[in-house]
Amino acid sequence: MPSPDDIEAAFSLERFGRYVAWTGGDRRAAVELYSLNARISEALYIPVHGLEIALRNRIHTVMTEANGERWFDTDGLLVAPHQKDQLTTAVVEIEEAGKEATAGRIVAALTFSFWTAMLSPAYETLWRATLNRIAETEEGKRLPRKSFSRPLTQIRLLRNRTAHHEPILHWNLPKHHGNILQLTRWLSPAVHHWVASIDRVDAVLAEGYTLAADGEPDRD
Numbered sequence: 001m002p003s004p005d006d007i008e009a010a011f012s013l014e015r016f017g018r019y020v021a022w023t024g025g026d027r028r029a030a031v032e033l034y035s036l037n038a039r040i041s042e043a044l045y046i047p048v049h050g051l052e053i054a055l056r057n058r059i060h061t062v063m064t065e066a067n068g069e070r071w072f073d074t075d076g077l078l079v080a081p082h083q084k085d086q087l088t089t090a091v092v093e094i095e096e097a098g099k100e101a102t103a104g105r106i107v108a109a110l111t112f113s114f115w116t117a118m119l120s121p122a123y124e125t126l127w128r129a130t131l132n133r134i135a136e137t138e139e140g141k142r143l144p145r146k147s148f149s150r151p152l153t154q155i156r157l158l159r160n161r162t163a164h165h166e167p168i169l170h171w172n173l174p175k176h177h178g179n180i181l182q183l184t185r186w187l188s189p190a191v192h193h194w195v196a197s198i199d200r201v202d203a204v205l206a207e208g209y210t211l212a213a214d215g216e217p218d219r220d
Helices: 004-011 013-022 027-067 081-096 103-109 112-117 121-129 146-163 173-187 189-198 201-214
Strands: none
Touching (some): 004 013, 004 027, 013 027, 027 112, 027 173, 027 189, 173 201
16 A cells, blocks of 8 residues: 555645645545545546437437427527537547447537536527426426436536545535436436445445545535
8 A cells, every 4th residue: 555645745745735624634544534435436437418309309309209300400499508518529529530420419418517507598489398307206296307407517516626626525426426316217217226236335325425524514
């Protein structure tokens, strides 16, 4: 096992410093916390993966039924400027790879922020008319847009932190993990079942999540 000093030198003081602060200067314990953070981030990949795929495919299915499979090309439909830029980038990258920019390839290339934007306040009218069909409760009821947009905002930020190898131990991870599973269940019971069969988040959290409790308040 490398020494804490070697780990700090390799990962940089800026990256490792948060963990040292959490442990009151105990660098060996800081390495353990860093390792725990990495294991939780790894475990979160599966439920986030399931949610992201279910969300984009349900939106695409519902919008295709209403507007055709290239619904994203409909004049005036995309109202968030960054979505238009992401759409253009996706098409360019697909074509530069020597492939045809089919609807399926474009949908797969669009980022999570594109899909979460579809549930923002700017799309309230579209939600009421069409997008509310993407999901339903266990009792078969449709949901208000905010049931998705509120938890998704934090889930997207958490996802981005794990993708950039940032600390997440100070977040309320059980809460966000639960939200990921709930949204996935509403979108696709089948995907939820698949995620649940291989999800390791609770097991990894149980290994030592409370170690971070003395560092700083959980982020909601």
